[in-house]
Amino acid sequence: MDAYHVLMVHFPIALWMTATLAIFLRVFSDGPLAKSVDHALVPLLSASLVFGIIAFAIGLMVWPWETISASALGRNHVLLASWTVAFWAVILFVRWRRGESVWQGMSRWVMAGLAFLGSALLGITGTLGGHLVGIYTEVSDLLRLLGWEVYTTYYVPNTTLIALGVISLLLLVMAFWGRKAA
C-alpha cells in the first residue's frame, strides 16, 4: 500500500496548504477577493478532511502495526498525523459553526494562529514520512534546534498532561458560564 499512501497524501497536503493561504488572505484583507475565497473555505476544509482521513487510513495499511509502532520515528509520524487530522477538523468545525464572525475582532488572529499551527503540524507529519523513506529535510534540523530529536519518542511529562487536562476543563467551565451569562 506504500504507493497508494504516497499518492494519497498529496491531496490533503495540497488542500490544507491552500486552506492556510485562504485563511491568511482573509485575515489580512476584507476585500471582495478575500471574502469570495472565504466562502469556499468550509467546502475546501471538508474536502481536505475527507482526503486526510483516507490518507491516514491507507497509512495504517502500509506497514504492519508491529513494524510502524516499533520505532520512535514511526510512532512520531502516526502521532503527528493524528494531531494534524484532529487539528484541521477543529478548524473546520470552528469556521462552520461560527460562520463569518470568526473574522471579527481578535477572532481573526485566533484563526491565523490555528492555521499557522495546523500547517506546522502538517509540515512535520510530511517531514517524518519523508524520514521513513530516507528523504531528509532541514525541518528535522530545525526541530532538533528547538529541542526535539525526531528519532526519539516524543515525550510529554505526566504533570504537563495533567495541567493540559485541568486547563481544558477550566476553558469548558468558562465557556458554559459565559453562555449562561449571555
Ligand code: HEM
Ligand atoms: C494525514 C496523515 C498523513 C500524512 C500527511 C502522511 C504523509 C506522509 C509522507 C509525505 C510520506 C513520505 C512519502 C514519500 O515521500 O515517499 C509518508 C510515508 C509513510 N507514512 Fe504517512 N502520512 C500520514 C499518515 C500516516 C499514518 C496514519 C501512517 C501509519 C499508521 C503512516 C505511515 C507511513 C509509512 C509507513 C510511510 C513510509 C512509506 C514507504 O515505505 O514508502 N502515515 N507519509
